[in-house]
Amino acid sequence: MATAQKIDIEEGHLDPAIPPDVAMFSFYRNAEQHGANLLFRLLKHLDDPDAQAMLSQHLAEETQHAWLWTDRILRAGFKPMIVADGYQTRIGRAAGIPRDIVDLLALTVVVEQRALRRYQRHLRRPNLDADTAEVLRTVTKDEAWHIDWIRKHGRQLATERGTPERFEEAMKRFRVVDEEVTAVLEAKEREMLGEAYAD
Secondary structure (H helix, E strand, O other), rough: OOOEEEHHHHHHOOOOOOOHHHHHHHHHHHHHHHHHHHHHHHHOOOOOOOHHHHHHHHHHHHHHHHHHHHHHHHHHOOOEEEOOOHHHHHHHHOOOOOOHHHHHHHHHHHHHHHHHHHHHHHOOOOOOOOHHHHHHHHHHHHHHHHHHHHHHHHHHHHHHHOOHHHHHHHHHHHHHHHHHHHHHHHHHHHHHOOOOOOO
16 A cells, blocks of 8 residues: 655755746645644534534635645646644644633634735736636635634634633733744645745
């Protein structure tokens, strides 16, 4: 039985047989898969029925995004690859596992905002092929409402607990971590894929 090829970001080099675009699709796929895992964990902590409905739709779309990137890799003539030590793994390690639901929602917003910015920048690249642009437009449209509903719910929970500032403070903390993690990853991507692929 064959095993999936692994892309090790930390090593900072890419198998020459893998086009940089396919490696980037793999990074996106990895982030969406980990995002779905985070949302699945959130389901256990939100008992509000409206939040359960929104979270279920959000989770369905995150897994759909992972499939869209998987399909894009397959249509490029490659097999899905495993990304070792990608963005979500690194931010989880740097931020720690939030023990409070408000913190977990704040981290989710920060991670979703990073994905949205990254997809938007990719959409502005010159010579973007139509297939990739279509996937990027689909996932970008979904990310916008994901951010909106999670942010509203996080603020609401913090206010109900008597600490309305708690959510915004958590987002500020996680943004610092996100910027640190992203700076390292962008340098690795530049080294691995070339300047054209670094955000």
